[in-house]
Amino acid sequence: MSAPAGSPHPAASARIPPKFGGAAASGAAAPAGPAPAPHQQNGPAQNQMQVPSGYGLHHQNYIAPSGHYSQGPGKMTSLPLDTQCGDYYSALYTVPTQNVTVNTVNQQPGAQQMYSRGPPAPHIVGSTLGSFQGAASSASHLHTSASQPYSSFVNHYNSPAMYSANSSVASQGFPSTCGHYAMSTVSNAAYPSVSYPSLPAGDTYGQMFTSQSAPTIRPVKDNSFSGQNTAISHPLPLPPPPSQQHQQQQSLSGYNTLTWSALGLPSTQDNLIRNHTGSLAVANNNPTITDSLSCPVMQNVQPPKSSPVVSTVLSGSSSTRTPPTANHPVEPVTSVTQPSELLQQKGMQYGEYVNNQASSAPTPLSSTSDDEEEEEEDEEAGVDSSSTTSSASPMPNSYDALEGGSYPDMLSSSASSPAPDPAPEPDPASASAPASAAAPVIPQPSKMAKPFGYGYPTLQPGYQNATAPLTSGVQPSNPVYSGFQQYPQYPGVNQLSSSLGGLSLQSSPQPESLRPVNLTQERNILPMTPVWAPVPNLNADLKKLNCSPDSFRCTLTNIPQTQALLNKAKLPLGLLLHPFRDLTQLPVITSNTIVRCRSCRTYINPFVSFIDQRRWKCNLCYRVNDVPEEFMYNPLTRSYGEPHKRPEVQNSTVEFIASSDYMLRPPQPAVYLFVLDVSHNAVEAGYLTILCQSLLENLDKLPGDSRTRIGFMTFDSTIHFYNLQEGLSQPQMLIVSDIDDVFLPTPDSLLVNLYESKELIKDLLNALPNMFTNTRETHSALGPALQAAFKLMSPTGGRVSVFQTQLPSLGAGLLQSREDPNQRSSTKVVQHLGPATDFYKKLALDCSGQQTAVDLFLLSSQYSDLASLACMSKYSAGCIYYYPSFHYTHNPSQAEKLQKDLKRYLTRKIGFEAVMRIRCTKGLSMHTFHGNFFVRSTDLLSLANINPDAGFAVQLSIEESLTDTSLVCFQTALLYTSSKGERRIRVHTLCLPVVSSLADVYAGVDVQAAICLLANMAVDRSISSSLSDARDALVNAVVDSLSAYGSTVSNLQHSALMAPSSLKLFPLYVLALLKQKAFRTGTSTRLDDRVYAMCQIKSQPLVHLMRMIHPNLYRIDRLTDEGAIHVNDRVVPQPPLQKLSAEKLTREGAFLMDCGSVFYIWVGKGCDNNFIEDVLGYPNFASIPQKMTHLPELDTLSSERARSFITWLRDSRPLSPILHIVKDESPAKAEFFQHLIEDRTEAAFSYYEFLLHVQQQICK
């Protein structure tokens, strides 16, 4: 427990899963994507705090200067989570936390141990007081867990760059990258910009859930089993906590061990084990550790014995602090991480609790883990080298002590979140009482108990100590790996609930996410910080293992038990997927046999249960399968007989290198074909110059291997092929004018090896822009060109990039203009949203069959019937880019955008001949899919290409009642051929709890996911039916869900429009959707724009889509460093979000609107001249030009802040947005104002009116 509650340091609570120690470390080390050299807080320390009942709290203050941690050469890659954490820290982390100047660590005699890992980075272990008292012990477990899972979010935004995933080698990459955390600069207690409003809610309801369902489901477990329980109960790492959380970690645990380096190596583990016994844990540092790493780590090791029950509260004074290393002179931060690695040996995954407390947060949260956990932790501590960093905060963690360990991590996370914490400070007495009461009772399924070999038999519930773990590790003959059944029983949950009830909610039974909100009276519905995904209410262990919400989200994080319940809730159920996302860390597994369920073919995943050493039970179909011999050996630890510790079972996102079973033909090479429009219109627009330039620059960066092939075709009214065969002195142009029956003039030499013919290709690219300058050909024979491209590609498959600038007017697939400009603002019927011909659809299907994807770049100034053209990409799994009114000189911002998009497009990862299959637990079934693909059989999506920017959505229905299960799992498996010619399978597994009450369903709503799914459904509806139908359906979705809530869950007066807190943004987002280009009526919208918006809704991943639907508005003329985060040694200010209403705009200010693909900076008339001069570079408002798309690089503080903020926003997305600076009086301001969705327009409601409308509908 030593972790001081209020450690200011953001970095403090990073946690590394012990098993992958090496990996974990690497993760920590991993630089935040965006920020190459973030100052890392203490490495990815894991904090586990377990306080056995009766244990005094241990404080550990670790000061870990940022260090680079490199992992040892473990085979396996580091855990994704860890990396994320690292990213998280670096990127999101707002340093702001108080500077902790001196942390004093109280060392308790005997307790402390120093761990020195790498020579460079000695870890200092802070001693913790271990006071174990049997009585108190139960209460005292505090786990501080860093919420790592969320970190992934961060990655999303922050760091596209960090991508180490591919290398099979595993996670070594981090070390260099790991950011150093520059904590020092920021000194505010202010909250980091990232707030997770949702978290607290999750916690709370989590509690509810547990309290309600848990008791019924699971039998109470005996104390004797406590060891087992603990194993099970390891809380998963919290969801991405706001940076604050990281900052403050408090871990109250008997042990705090800091492990900087992950334990990839067996040797290290050995050491650990020894340490454990000896009570000294020596972490081996990998030699690779960079200098910067030197982190003194303090670990507090508590002797198992009962120390006087001292309130473990770590007051600042008590905390020990190690001076920051030289590297981080600036940062006084001490982070204490407590490693919890109990489970490895036991075969359990560790649940480690890291309590993060935000020091700044008024409510300190201490997570307490069960007594049992403590035991485990002790063991773990010995076993693992986990680095725990706790920042010593001046504030004592009184709460921890008070709680008596009753708090789960969740609480801590919630507390740390900047969002106003609902949880009041708990009355210590009351809090502790429930906790203690809860602790003794550990629910376990009776059946589970036997198998739990890994349980720690040795540990007495009351006294668990380090000694036990050793034996336990060896013993478990039949470790039951985390099975579903087990964790439901999670004792921690019970405690949580009880503690929550007492503490955080002020005895309110309702979780935060269910707190009723009166929508019409709540004026500031939008939180000040970005909305994060709610955390499924699972036990911490599972939570830690669960898939990152960036890759996999469900609209309901609590799955209703029956379809009837779902119907009652009137909420959409579905999944939002981003399966091929750029990951910074990804375990890559090479093995001869990929372990899959024999009946449903599910890949083995962290949520299966091991019945004994040799058998595992599938979590989707419940079939019992054998564990193959090969699987018994764990390459990570080089140990035998521990299938549950294999990386497949430790990570919910893994990548397998497929064996030859998975291919009939050799993997295809990367093949790229460019089909370019060179008609007069295209030459006028001038895109060829930009394209050829981009290609020349990125030719070497095209993903591929030595077999990569490339080809070019151009077309106007005829089709031109280019013979680039090696040996020619210059490219040969071959013209085919017979467009009715296209043939390939020289089929063999049109697609050529990139490396063999590089010179010719360069010649061609240099010549192309000027070849057609004088063309008078205005026709465009796109259809025949596509047919030719298809013929060219069919032997291999690959990617066709089509650049088109006008309506195709010749040959097959010719289109007529269907748009009536007078109908653009019609409020009635919007026609022609569907294709005019099925030519493109058929072509796409043919292409899909030949593993060819068609990507469309439409650069046109007039109507081009995107609705028809888009079909070629939609069904062939391509992507669509649209640049309205593109012109290389007249519209420089579009030109710039094309250039940047092309750079990303050409160099991003790509997977060929892919298929994606989504499986779910028996009882659930998938129906409609959304995205760009072709459905080949009901659960198999055929993707000719997969790119990292593609998102998918799936609608689910519940076919059978889920009453006999408490968890459901979803698994996405994406099989693809990498650009290097490897067949790979990327598997994501998501686990969610099942609930039986409507209130729980509402508590678990992920409103962003729900909106994105609704948007997808609305697109389908508007195409198959009509736009007005779709709009009605959207409104009805709000009306139905809110009225269902009002009539069933809330028993408040019906006159007010009430919504659960989890749904409070629902009406706002729906209104935003209604005003989105895709669905708006009454405002003039070009048909192509509308169709493009629809295409984007269908194919964008959730994070990007949300920004498109509901832009973020920031005030940027008064940026301060308050709450700023550090990325790449840059300070990135984090201004609060403003609601999208003109009332927030003041003439004296300047505002930045982030719409995803475009940024607007609106400058008010009365804007301070200092700002205009310092940031925009003009003396006054009047001199700002009308068209301005760049911020000048001025050497002023405010300019630097503004630019770093914008750059930071930009870095977080794949396609670079363009920036428009809009003066208050310029005509362009309409563009800006149309995004102010809370305001009234001639054609649409204001937010308040919309609420009234909804209310009226409900009352009807």
Added chain:
Amino acid sequence: MAFTFAAFCYMLSLVLCAALIFFAIWHIIAFDELRTDFKSPIDQCNPVHARERLRNIERICFLLRKLVLPEYSIHSLFCIMFLCAQEWLTLGLNVPLLFYHFWRYFHCPADSSELAYDPPVVMNADTLSYCQKEAWCKLAFYLLSFFYYLYCPFCTWISSALTVTPSTHSLDFMNVWWSLLRI
């Protein structure tokens, strides 16, 4: 009752109804094939198989599309015949399906000229299960109407025989009908 036009209608519809039953069965099989890919999962992921599978899907969809018009027109023919024969009850039984067919045929997405069986659309699990249900319902309906067409004239004859003295004509008709039933 003589061997009237109505009787002829019943006979003809009996034969055609058998054809419709085969259509419905074929639909059910086709949708089933669309729904499940009988290859092993590993094979399913194979690009070569993907091609076959896609071709298969397109072929099935093509056939499905081909069958739409014949089925609808045969059924419309029934209705027209019964209308002419003034068999109001039978007509009444068929009219709902007739309207459903009209709705199906003309209710297609905004601009596309295609019918419902468009590969990307029909492969949607939702659509597919709808289509399959539809096919089962139609099969049941056609089976019932088959027996209805089979026995209805007989019942009519019985009832008329009870009220009117049988004539040679009607006996002829009866013989014909009986011979049919015996087949």
